[in-house]
Amino acid sequence: MTKEVFVQGNEACALGAIAAGCRFFAGYPITPSTEIAEIMSKKLPTVGGRFVQMEDEIAAVGAIIGASWGGQKVVTATSGPGFSLMQENIGYAAITETPIVIINMQRGSPSTGQPTRSAQADMMQTRWGSHGDYETISLAPSSVQECFDYTVEAFNLAEKYRCPVFVMADEIVGHMREKITIPDKIDITPRQMPEKCENYLPYDAPENSTTPMPSFASGFNIHVTGLTHDERGYPSTDDPDVHSKLVTRLCNKILKNRSDIAQIDTKYIDDAEIIVLGYGIPSRSALTAVKKARDSGLKVGYIKLGVVWPFAEELLLEYTKNAKRIIVPELNLGQVYLEVDRVLGKNAKVELVSKIGGALITPDEILDKIMEE
Amino acid sequence: MRTEIRIGGFGGQGILMCGIIIAKAASLYDHKFAVQTQSYGPEARGGASRTEVVISDQEVDYPKVDSPEIFVAMSHEAFLKYVDDVKDGAILITDPDLVDENEIIDIINKKNFKYYTSDATKQAQDTLGLKIVANIVMLGSFVKATGLISEESARKAILESVPPGTEEKNIKAFELGMDVVKKAN
Numbered sequence: 001m002t003k004e005v006f007v008q009g010n011e012a013c014a015l016g017a018i019a020a021g022c023r024f025f026a027g028y029p030i031t032p033s034t035e036i037a038e039i040m041s042k043k044l045p046t047v048g049g050r051f052v053q054m055e056d057e058i059a060a061v062g063a064i065i066g067a068s069w070g071g072q073k074v075v076t077a078t079s080g081p082g083f084s085l086m087q088e089n090i091g092y093a094a095i096t097e098t099p100i101v102i103i104n105m106q107r108g109s110p111s112t113g114q115p116t117r118s119a120q121a122d123m124m125q126t127r128w129g130s131h132g133d134y135e136t137i138s139l140a141p142s143s144v145q146e147c148f149d150y151t152v153e154a155f156n157l158a159e160k161y162r163c164p165v166f167v168m169a170d171e172i173v174g175h176m177r178e179k180i181t182i183p184d185k186i187d188i189t190p191r192q193m194p195e196k197c198e199n200y201l202p203y204d205a206p207e208n209s210t211t212p213m214p215s216f217a218s219g220f221n222i223h224v225t226g227l228t229h230d231e232r233g234y235p236s237t238d239d240p241d242v243h244s245k246l247v248t249r250l251c252n253k254i255l256k257n258r259s260d261i262a263q264i265d266t267k268y269i270d271d272a273e274i275i276v277l278g279y280g281i282p283s284r285s286a287l288t289a290v291k292k293a294r295d296s297g298l299k300v301g302y303i304k305l306g307v308v309w310p311f312a313e314e315l316l317l318e319y320t321k322n323a324k325r326i327i328v329p330e331l332n333l334g335q336v337y338l339e340v341d342r343v344l345g346k347n348a349k350v351e352l353v354s355k356i357g358g359a360l361i362t363p364d365e366i367l368d369k370i371m372e373e
Numbered sequence: 374m375r376t377e378i379r380i381g382g383f384g385g386q387g388i389l390m391c392g393i394i395i396a397k398a399a400s401l402y403d404h405k406f407a408v409q410t411q412s413y414g415p416e417a418r419g420g421a422s423r424t425e426v427v428i429s430d431q432e433v434d435y436p437k438v439d440s441p442e443i444f445v446a447m448s449h450e451a452f453l454k455y456v457d458d459v460k461d462g463a464i465l466i467t468d469p470d471l472v473d474e475n476e477i478i479d480i481i482n483k484k485n486f487k488y489y490t491s492d493a494t495k496q497a498q499d500t501l502g503l504k505i506v507a508n509i510v511m512l513g514s515f516v517k518a519t520g521l522i523s524e525e526s527a528r529k530a531i532l533e534s535v536p537p538g539t540e541e542k543n544i545k546a547f548e549l550g551m552d553v554v555k556k557a558n
Contacts (some may be wrong), residue, residue: 003403171413172410177410178436186542284434284436287434363435
């Protein structure tokens with residue numbers, strides 16, 4: 001039966017993970033994500049799952065990668081300092097095509113920064129915090145309901161594309177409480193297992209795609225390595241073609257499917273001359289500002305990116321084709337703004353509304369920018 | 374209609390629980406939209422702490438409280454720290470044993486507050502013998518003074534939120550709060 005509960009964003013992430021079939025959490029608690037670890041440590045054992053508190057965050061990602069190869073759906077939760085420590089193993093998950101979900105409740109940064117305040121300043125780190133060319137998927141919830149929904153979606157995308165998927169929330173959404181609806185039926189993407197052991201090639205994937213994933217001890221003799229590998233999964237570190245084919249596919253399985261991965265909410269964009277394009281918690285300020293602007297007769301529209309990376313270039317070009325100005329509010333000094341400007345800046349003037357320090361951008365601050373010119 | 378509520382006190386008083394119960398009652402049982410947020414930091418225990426709730430007939434877009442129409446103060450420090458951006462003409466409820474009226478009366482008059490008092494802490498201690506339920510006494514006073522959430526929804530939200538075995542005490546505390554709140558100007 002559909003259930004309504006009144007919970008915190010962190011709790012909604014934990015509930016979403018369990019609803020998506022997650023049965024393994026390894027992590028190192030950190031403010032402002034600690035409640036996720038706390039709740040998972042209580043709930044997972046009651047549904048046949050395992051919770052492990054690790055010695056640090058790099059080990060946490062190591063453990064969830066191992067558990068994922070053991071056939072489990074896995075998650076960890078952290079914030080900036082922990083996210084930095086995880087980066088090496090995130091690259092390992094990317095090249096080994098291991099489905100993992102990482103929830104990052106962003107806080108003031110760099111370094112230990114502001115543990116109890118909000119920020120969105122890890123948005124570029126989430127793309128390429130690990131070394132090398134690779135692509136991953138990042139979602140940005142703006143409400144407690146979206147903490148639940150996007151966490152479920154993160155697990156589904158991780159299975160479909162076999163890559164690390166990030167839920168990039170923030171302190172405000174993590175600690176805010178709202179009513180959420182938990183549907184009785186939730187769409188879950190199961191692990192796609194290969195069929196035959198005979199002549200099995202674990203990395204023989206079609207272009208722009210991935211392959212079914214066996215788990216350890218299921219009869220498939222597989223080799224999993226961070227070294228550049230061929231279709232068999234064996235290291236092949238000298239052949240330029242093997243490397244080029246592998247890394248290009250790892251990127252293109254995400255980039256070429258960006259319109260399918262995209263989750264974009266739009267309001268009032270049909271006649272909009274100005275569009276406020278946001279993600280995560282500031283998009284709620286944006287919506288209030290846009291409604292106020294509409295009330296005073298201005299042609300202003302609203303776009304919210306549920307999935308930030310991969311950046312949905314084609315769809316956004318279409319949605320903003322008549323806009324003269326695009327305003328990007330974010331809780332950093334301008335990160336996603338640069339990508340918006342790269343993609344949409346040829347047709348429209350792209351402007352930033354930036355705030356750091358921990359407080360949320362107010363609707364009036366966005367409205368002031370709308371009123372400029 | 375959107376209503377912004379701020380409740381301030383010192384860490385450990387159950388301010389946060391009070392805000393959660395109000396928001397829960399509004400959203401789960403009165404079927405309105407509600408968002409609850411809180412001050413969150415190393416100072417939360419002992420120092421001034423606050424919780425804020427937005428209640429609306431429509432979806433709440435901007436979730437933060439910038440100019441509350443209702444302000445509940447359960448400590449003098451919290452009153453002074455959090456009063457500045459409270460709206461002129463707002464409803465103010467204080468615990469008069471913890472907020473010194475003589476020192477704040479000028480602000481009350483200047484900001485034209487509708488001023489109520491509820492000696493929640495004293496009542497909790499003297500009448501119920503349990504100081505810890507002062508927050509629920511104040512909740513009762515809040516419901517009576519503002520009418521913002523229904524009494525029935527408040528009761529349901531209390532029962533759902535308090536630790537098992539303490540339901541009766543908390544409902545008594547709630548009823549006491551409804552009785553003891555006084556208009557003070």
